[in-house]
Amino acid sequence: GQQLNQSPQSMFIQEGEDVSMNCTSSSIFNTWLWYKQDPGEGPVLLIALYKAGELTSNGRLTAQFGITRKDSFLNISASIPSDVGIYFCAGPHFQGAQKLVFGQGTRLTINP
């Protein structure tokens, strides 16, 4: 079936460090989305990627749509305490109908 595999599952870093996480799939995606979920809240869209090879930034966040269309990565530079949360990659479900499929998430913890 259609699956998005995120790694790492969790990260423990020091404030100020850079962060890198990725998402891979066995099937091709035409859109990659990165969301952040704070504890007890719904996810918030960080970056949307619509073209293979696309590199997009949003402040300290940078995401890339892999050339093979089977992967994407998200980088966070100079992490700060408010970056703590769970980061999810997502893409359109193969069934269409505007559905999304989500990765398992990367839980980021920052030590001050």
Next chain:
Amino acid sequence: GAVVSQHPSRVICKSGTSVKIECRSLDFQATTMFWYRQFPKQSLMLMATSNEGSKATYEQGVEKDKFLINHASLTLSTLTVTSAHPEDSSFYICSAPRAGSGYGYTFGSGTRLTVV
């Protein structure tokens, strides 16, 4: 920007009772609303898709008679968990696409349901 207001944020109910969760699109018309369930430390799992004025479509394994969805207007979709049991305790989140926003869906803030 587009806002989806979800209520309640937390609810505790007794086994056997029903709980209704509401999601309202505040500044746009949501013809479609997705309902997700998220267990602790797990990802979002799509439960069902509601469409204004028509029956909801449920994902495989989701009991439609247990999770009643109503999308009576372009700004309101509700999920009712009927005859709730402790295993229904979870975080429920709604999400709505906005016309012209691609896949940049807006999510509600979620409802933490605890069944005791």
